[in-house]
Amino acid sequence: MRRNWVEQMGQNPLLLPPQVQAGNGSAAISKLLTERSITERLPTRELARHQAAALSDLARHAATYSPHFIRRLASAGLTPQSLAEPGALTRLPPLTRRELVGAGDALFCTAYPSGHGEHSTTSTSGSTGEPVTVRRTSLSELQWLVYTLREHLWHDRDFSGRLAAVRANISQPADTPDWGPPCSLFFLTGSWSGRPASWSVQELCRWLGEYDPSSLLVLPSTLAGIVAELDRTGQRLPQLRWIRTLSETVTSHLREEVRRVLGVGIDDIYTSQECGVMATQCPEHGSYHVSETILLEVVDAAGQPCSVGEIGRILVTDLVNYLTPLVRYEIGDYAEVGGPCPCGRGLPTIRRFLGRERNLVLLPDGTRHWPVVGFHRWGDVHDIRQFQFIQLDRQTILAKMSAPSRPAPEQEARLTTIIQEELQHPFAIRYEWQEEPLPRGPGGKFEEFLCRAE
């Protein structure tokens, strides 16, 4: 898969020389973080010039090693050189999630620079209930760590306190004496405690009360449940100073409720499994700054760039993933374009993101928890391209599925077993099958799990 990297990557500050790229150790993070402290202050036009050069490098690579990208470029009448010319990128039709899935292995590059390290595979249902699988390299992971650490530094966080995390990817309760990388590589941190998002809101509130964290990392839907419960019981978290959220849309209502009940704000991070940390909130002005190695276009229904204040579809290009060419990838979210930020950072801004929203699932005993539906297990049973769940009452869930064909009754029964196991209750699952994509709500909102039960 990997080949020796002999080509000079030039003096582009967005890309590190190969000897620094290998590994995710503190030396590589430190070096890249120093670079980022410079690139975040570059004038927007100069940053764009470096990004165009990085795009040209990426396109040249993908046009050699990705059969799917070769076809995409050719059908648009473009070459790797012409793609990076001013205004040319808009001539390349977006890469939809459906096209990404349909491309199969032809999407992935058959080789990538050895300096980009090891590779891994990640699956996600993304923002629209449409599962996709992409491959990433250690260099992609390195960006993730660097932008995470930079976000902490921007917000001047105190690392000595206790960090509580509620995540979908935590399967068992876990406690460690430090926060783990990247923070613990550079700072003496306090302890870390993680709990599965599948825990009920009541269990999470009990644990938070005992742990009394100074910092909380949580999904917005879970946070909404926690804040409602704390509001109801009068319980407070006296040490809490920071809340970070990721993976779902943060509404202005949630920000207000968190401020009212807990007296702190939310620092949201716009991330995806496919592209890592794409934008983080400005510590001074609240808008989101787009990461240097991400091109984030916002386009209207006609595919034209949106102006400041307009809301449109997001097309994202990951400039460092040389294994899965995500160029103008239609990730499924919407965004409102921001203007220049008075903080002095030249990074483009987004005022707000509109994407996946979820409710918590409500169990018959009145408890609520984050809904895990087990989409990663469905592929063994049936080819399902998109899903949306609506909980109708405390015993019944409507599963809207988009698929090229209808499954046989025994396949449906197997799906039901998986969903019941993952949701931790034997709900009656009613299916609606269709070939067409599922519709979105106003402003691009997609409600992956909607709870109408009370």
Ligand SMILES: [Zn+2]
């Ligand atoms: Zn700013």
